[in-house]
Amino acid sequence: MSALENLPEIDNGLLRFLTCGSVDDGKSTLIGRLLFDSKTILADTLNAIEKTSARRGMSAVDLSLLTDGLQAEREQGITIDVAYRYFTTGRRKYIIADAPGHEQYTRNMVTAASTANLAIILVDARKGVQVQTRRHSYLASLVGIPHLIVAVNKMDLVDYDQASFERIKADYLAFAGQLGIRDVRFIPLSALNGDMIVDRGERLGWYQGPTLLEILESAPAAHTERAENFRFPVQFVCRPHDSANPELHDYRGFMGRVESGEITVGDAVTVLPSGASSRVKAIELGGVPLPKAIHEQSVTLLLEDEIDISRGDIIVKSAEAPEPVKQIDATVCWLSETPLSPARTYLVRHTTREVKARLAKIDYRLELNTLAHEPASGLAMNDIARVTLKLAQPIVADRYADNRATGAFIIIDESTNNTVGAGMIG
Template sequence: MSATTTTGTLLRLATAGSVDDGKSTLVGRLLFDSKSVLADQLDAVERVSRDRGLEGADLALLTDGLRAEREQGITIDVAYRYFATARRSFILADCPGHVQYTRNTVTGASTADVVVLLVDARKGLLEQTRRHLAVASLLRVPHVVVAVNKIDLVGFAQDRYDELAAQIRAAAADLGVPAIHTVPVSALEGDNVVERSPRTPWYDGPSLLELLEDLPTADDVETQPFRLPVQTVIRPQSAAPAGYEDYRGYAGQVASGVVRVGDEVVVLPSGRRSTIEGIDTADGSLAEAYAPQSVTVRLSHDLDVARGDMIVAADDAPTPVQDVTGTVAWLSDRPLRPGVRVLLKHTTRVVQAVVRDVVGRLDLDTAALTPAEELALNDIGRVQLRLAAPIAAEEYVDSRRTGAFLLIDPQDGFTLAAGMVGDALAAARFPGERPVQYTI
């Protein structure tokens, strides 16, 4: 599996932007120009556009229904769309743009390979732009593409685009964004969205869709350590077929890496060792399995393994921890303060935890970590947690799967925060320096 091969691969992307930056129109243009809109959908859009007195189809109407639902008080965290080109398939997470929906951007970007962030060429960088860049950085999204939209409304001016591109790169560097790309577009008229535009002869880069088709996805699974969070233990519930009376399998989705029959593994947090005796699926047995396959593994030893345990490669096992320092995006109306008791969900494991300290809050204007006694809705900050039981956590910069966690209200089950293990704000604490750039 090559990290650089894109033909036929799946790319997960999230769109974000401030209010009225043209995100709905851009999503509609992508779907329309890539011929991913059904005829009846287009007919409906054209009919409503005519009723509103418009000469052409308002492509933003392809997503306006979601906005109307929000106005009716219906909760929609993220709207997902699926489309494909001859080169690649896409899952698009369409995140709302208003500041109070920043928590939704966290949801949409958490599994994304790329975030497409819109900036209005007339308005430039706004606080919400920096907030979305900070979220992309904290979530270690491999790529961020900034579409400088409405370039037609500034006369396709190269100097304005160059000015904004420089500001974007500086802000991205301050916030530790791994890889940044900029494209001048007009979502309304289609310039540089799917096809390159003759009205920007000074821009020699790819169109937005061409860029999305060429971006590499995650690293080769062969280079990642094996991790399998156990979701359930499978045992015969009634009279079992001959040969399966003593069957015991541990089912879950491979979070990273590759496992083969005969590999030595460790079960965490107990630290007990064994070897892989078999790998089973609904379609039969396998000699090997890799992320993100869902499988059931059998071990050669009769160990006490339960939901929430993690089966990992014996030669690269993380050390379970009970004290966790992490960066969190606070998603609740209730503030986070020291002493608050929460549930922490890490992979398939849920443990009780207490907030020992709120270290600081990210200042989006200065990209610095500032002292804070609490975190409020949409704040991003650094906290210290004490857990009632150990978890096999790893640094988020090393693994987006085993380095992520959720904080949950133990009373009502409400998700309070999305968290990243480790000092994800390290770059932000040194705003005068430029973080090291890397490409996945």
């Protein structure tokens, strides 16, 4: 497992995943186990949690202590906020978003899920599919996580019984279809004893599938396997004005990240919302020319024609240009303790553009436990609702289901500058 023999290059990219479940499901123990068995936990950290375990009167090292964070969390024995953990196997680097499982759960889980490409949903083998399992699965599919792993944990407490596992799997599949979850895998495990996480263990011989880590190692790193339209929101315009270097006099570099698709020198492009067209003259990174740029790459684009482009504009391929819109239908998760006020104007940040926005209507609020639609006149923290927003200026958007980067937005309260809502268009 040591990264040493595989240095320096990790060839299988980076995978971001999320773990959902409460402390009771053994989520912290599972993360601790992954870190421990992948040899990410170093001696001094282990030493510290050994001491804490002993102080709290435990006989074995409590791996869940590895994810203990802030002072208030340690004092109260709960997790308050999303924490990020890292490990590497030599083949791949992993970022775990660890979201806590109590009151503020929806908000935290949506936050953690927004950057994840895979979710591990923990189910206690003794309790089976719970209301919470449905909530987690719904939120994961809402935020567009393409791959789910249902980890049936605590198999040690049901004597590693295959029938219990199969029953949970059947129960889960019965409702997963309704949610439109496509790629879901099931794995029995014991985080406490380390069975089927990194090592197979000896007590789950009836399970023939891959270990949890094997699934993670082979999961696609890209958010989607589909070819996507090219979208390049402009973050910053580079005009060096270097009098010592006349070559740079006319240099205009449009700096940003390829949010989706790819671009090649010579491609015909359109700048939105203005609609001006040109061709890509050059693609650069740190002054070095590149023949093309792919999804998630940060680059600088130079165009053949001199057109007025500034931060907030978006460069697309001319053949794939969407229509700018001034009204959007979206699913919104309210994140703030201050409820949404239908009378107020908010700021919507979509890609690199900020526009003023007002609520036009709330279609319904979603009751997360039953997925029932309820009428609503306002939104409180953790509410999820279908809404229509009116915008002061047009934005260039795609449906979230088609494009995670150009389909997402956040809502900002200008009086506090807080991020108060998260939205998905479509």
